[in-house]
Amino acid sequence: MLKLIVQRLIFSVITLTIVAIVVFAMTDLLPGDWATAYFGKWATEEGLAALRDEYGLDRPATERFAEWFSGALRGDFGMSLSRKKPVVELIRYRLRNSLLLGGLASLVTIPLATLLGITAGLRRDRKADAIISTASIVGMSTPEFVIGTLLIWALSVGLGLFPSMTLGNPDAPIADLLPNVVMPTATLTIASTAYLLRMVRTTTINVLTSEYVEMATLKGIPRSRVIFRHALPNILLPTINIMALMLSGLLGGTFVVEVVFNYPGLGRGLVDAVSFRDVPMIQAIALLWAVMYVFFNLGADLLTTFLDPRLRSLRG
């Protein structure tokens, strides 16, 4: 098990290095740079040259990568080009806000989707299943901005319960953010629950129609024990990896929801950074996401390996 963890950690580091190279190359090799974006149509040769010289934009790419990457390893992502502040400082609060939003959404989504998915699977083709499945299809096929807008219309405009958008700065205290986080959380929860519960429902049905569940029933085991002891572990194991993927997506911030509610998270930050061609900011957020994806997946793999006896003996 320890050997496996070390092995997987080494692979994760290799993966992240490759991601860093790709991120750097993509932001660097695209036509236009921050200098041209800064001046826009008023750009002059001299102005561009001066700016490039100031920020070292005309040095060879490899040199700049080495500098950036070694900085990133130490947690220094350079200065934001548009805000003239260290990137880390700008990102820190945005990360906190995204984690708050994503954390709350996951906290509701995972138990809710599991419960609804299993219920629908157990009551397959009956009334409860029909209601849950229809609702999940509606939830899945409605874009997040529509859900968000509907919530604003109903809860903010109609009932005046929650503010429709966040006006505070990214570094506002959590207590101030709490009323603002409710509606984005609800939007994210609706969208991801709809998706996750369908996965859980399918797995539940597969497990319930499996021969080992039939066999357990024919052994005279009471239904509740069949479900909890024989079926449940086999339903949950395959969903752990899906949950991990979803979790990293939720915690890393989501563009659409953050933009709709003007929520100061990472997604919103990336959208702003892209429109300002604020390259260090883009690179930092992209790399941060990659780190989250890699480590959530690693966590899920290790967890399933630990919980599933088949994987345990396969991977040793």
Add this chain to the structure above:
Amino acid sequence: MSQKLLQVEGLTTGYRSRAGHIVQVIRNVSLEMQRGETLGLVGESGCGKTTFGMTLLGHLRPGGQVIAGSVRFEGLDLFGLGPDELATIRGQRVAVIPQSASSALTPTMRVADQIAEVLALHLGLAGSELQERTLELLSQARLPQVDELARRFPHELSGGQLQRVAIAMGLAGRPELLVLDEPTTGLDVTTQAHILDLLREIQVSTGTAMLYISHDMGAIARVCDRLAVMYSGEIVEDGAIEDVFAHPAHPYTRGLLGSVPRLSYSGLPRAMAGRPPAPGEDAVGCAFVPRCAFADETCKTIDPALEPTDRVGKIPHLAQCHHWRRVLASGAAGWMQDLKARTNKAAEQEPLLELAEVDITYAKRGLAAFLARWRGEPEPPPTVSGFSITIHRGETLALVGESGSGKSTIARAIAGLLPPRSGRIRFGKQDLAAEVESRPAEIHHKIQIIFQNPDASLNPRHTVKQLLDAPLRLYFDMDRKGRLARSGTLIEEVRLTPRYLERHPGQMSGGEKQRVAVARAFAAEPDLVLCDEVTSALDVSVQAAVLELLAGLQADRGVAYLFISHDLAVVRAIADRVAVLYQGRICELGPVADIYSPPYHPYTETLLAAAPEPVPGARAQLLAKDVQEADPPARGCCFQRRCPRRIGSICDDETPPGQIAAEGHVIRCHIPLAELRESQVDLISPADIETHGVGADAR
């Protein structure tokens, strides 16, 4: 005991089809079982055996319903009970042993827990008593090192061990009736023989009644006293097993028995025409009419009833046929086809394929191999080693052995899919490259392969026409019209009608699909066809037809077959020469007649002794343990670890010499031939044929 253990009365079950009709699966079945009785239930796949077996536990698969009749267990109407009451009967009074233990055991629970929960629930055991009893049950199922084994998860056990766990689980609640659903299908012959032996022993010691569902007449003959034959959801014959085997009163039983290949018989088994009707294909009159040689106008209009025949015995012999008298009177003669005169084709023909000293290994390659060497792990012995064989034009060479003996590996190497590590492959007059990509294009069509499972080898989205068109387009310069005409001829050669050209594999039965696979192989006009367990997934009746087809095509076209099989009886029916393979090494090689009579290689002897012949009361001789071996031994004889005739350290250290027992018959063993000959008995006595009917009975 006056009361019947089980009483099924007029049971009809079915499900509602998409169109809203009721489709009947079990049709008006009435059956009784006494305490301690062992009843075998045979029939082709899809005739309702398993569905019926499950009704004895009051269970129907989702969608199923009881339309009429009842199942009474000791007077209790099982389908009238609620879930709680049923739960007290299941596992405790009626238990089931499933077909495939590997999918019927919960993968996330330790095997001991799965047995213990039955004990805790039904017998109220707890604590150390519970643990002791669990281990006791596992040892009773003859599992080794139960203390350690009990803590394992299902995937950590072999197929035979899993089946034993399932048996222990079935016995845990001390049931009065055990429903066994094909409990040995998919196991190796030696493992099967051990399991059947165990079941018989359990029956004797516990007096548990058993319903043994199987398509395997040989397995049923080992375990059961009474036999019921199911066709199209009905019981068509029922009686004492000896009586039914020797004097079948229903044409279907007669046909089934005739289609079973036997060790004691060297000809092809007789195929039964047609296929069983699918549920819902209800016809007026007897369901067997389309396949029946005895049918007349009465059969087409009046449904026969299950009635007693004039055979007398302890168990009444019933048949559901208007003409049982005629069927009985026709005797057993003509069950089997005339003995096919077997000439040794090998002697007359030039060699087609030669393998010399071929070694094949699945060992790690590249980085993984480097790491293994770096860690100082010894390289495992090759999967197939020193394999040399010659196949002549137009002959059938069979490769026999248990799973893991390397049979398919060799076929893949010949096909060029798995390059050997060393050795030479010659085809005709030229050396063949190891990889199929490096072989000359004109060779490709000469070697074709047919796989075990046509469901996996035929693309389900292609029509038969497209399937047959592919090799024609690939190998031959033909226009569309020509290819279509050729497809038409091919489909008729495998005895299907041109209507099938438009069908998809999903619209055909297993046997029909395998015929299409045969047609596809022959479309390439091959010289050599590699047949990898081509009949293993088929019913006996269909198997006989496919064997007949292969033999016919060989006679017409002069192709050679490499016929891979685990079934010694099938091999006897079709092969000219046989190579017996253990752990990737040849133990014995020779003409078919020599292989089936002494002297045998000890491994051949073990296999023959374990093979279930459809002879009631026969018991297998269990010569060797059915352990699963991981890697082949690095030195000495490949069979050293299981050999019942091991003579000493010479077997472990030295490669046995190839002793020539007769012309072309080689036995690789350290024991001198004379000694083998002296100590071995003929395991296939022709006496079987006389006592059990083939050709002997003329009433």
